Amino acid sequence: MDPLKNKQNSSFSTPVCVHNPHLDSLKDDILYHFSLGTETHDLPAMFGDVKFVCVGGSPWRMKAFIEYIAAELEMEDPKSEYPNICAGTDRYAMYKVGPVLSVSHGMGIPSIAIMLHELIKLLYHAQCKDVTIIRIGTSGGIGLEPGTVVVTKQSVDATFQPKFEQVILGKTVVRNTDLDQNLAEELLQCSKELDQFETVIGNTMCTLDFYEGQARLDGAFCSYSEKDKQDYLIKAREAGVCNIEMESSVFSAMCKLSGLRAAVVCVTLLDRLKGDQLMSSHEVLNSFQKRPQILVGCFIKKQLMAKAVTS
Known part of the structure; x- marks a missing residue:
């Protein structure tokens, strides 16, 4: 093949x-x-x-x-x-x-x-x-107001490098994590037209873990200080990282290999510079989680309407 x-x-x-x-x-x-x-x-x-x-x-x-x-x-x-x-x-x-x-x-x-x-x-x-494929989800923000939607510019690893590494047959294979920039801009434009919530384009850090891998202080194990955590997250922010989640790197790499036009759209549930645990009410968090759906729904509807006009 x-x-x-x-x-x-x-x-x-x-x-x-x-x-x-x-x-x-x-x-x-x-x-x-x-x-x-x-x-x-x-x-x-x-x-x-x-x-x-x-x-x-x-x-x-x-x-x-x-x-x-x-x-x-x-x-x-x-x-x-x-x-x-x-x-x-x-x-x-x-x-x-x-x-x-x-x-x-x-x-x-x-x-x-x-x-x-x-x-x-x-x-x-x-x-x-x-085919256009979009991951919609939740994430932790860095220096962003909770509820902000992040459209991923590029997925980076926990060292802020734009790559996905996988061991295949005992050898480390490195794959590109580029996403479709035109698609990201189209999604940002949809958010401007909706004018319902803040949306930004920025890098997304993809980690292998929810706790230590994301510099949290509330896991079962932690060998670093609050200052260590803050220093790391500030370095991430300086590297253009807007949010943290656990799927975007392999998603970006596999979609690129298969020729799929891809984007990642995640809402931030908290600002990690201010804490590690979710303190917002269930109602507020539920409303936040609907924001990527609303944005992507607007995009799909717009695309189908445009296709109907041209055909």
Whole structure:
């Protein structure tokens, strides 16, 4: 399976790329953690019209998103039930309405990486083209007012370097974490048009851990001082880091490899320079979590309206 041959079958559309010649020898490609497969399911019929994929950590949040987008696009009754396409497994949840697919990815790099391998193959087998994928989620901000939405310019690691490292066959492989800058600007413009909440573009730091890896003082173990924490977070801020989460690096790397137009949109739930624990009420946090959905919903609606006009 030649990725270069597969990259541009049409000057007007971009297919999803896979980089694995071994897939050609599989009679049935089983997407185990989705409970789907090429022999058991008609993937082109089920997913061939997908143009937008939104992924987020929580199954509940991704179901809420599909209900929200269905109402925004006026495609289905917002009170109708949306079945979990991955009901045969408890690993991930997947929902669909029209050209929009909503998928949960769990927490952390390993969990989202497993999901992305199978999602990219699903889109490939379904013969999807011109797909935009956006991670929507929550994060800790650095020097930002809680509730601020961050559109990621570039994902960086815990040393502030724009890279994702993975050990493959005992060797460290380094992959690029660039995201689509035009897409980031389009999302920022949508936020300006909405004029409902503050949105910024900045670097996002992706860590391997929620506690020590993010310089928290409230984990089960901590070998550094408040001053050490502050010094580190200030260095991160000086490196252009606006927020911290645990999935953006591998998300950026894998989407770039597969030719997917990608963005990361996360709301900040607190300013890490002022504390480590969430002190806001459940109601306030819930309203914050809806902001990436609102922004991405606006973007999708705008894109579909523009397409309808041109066609």
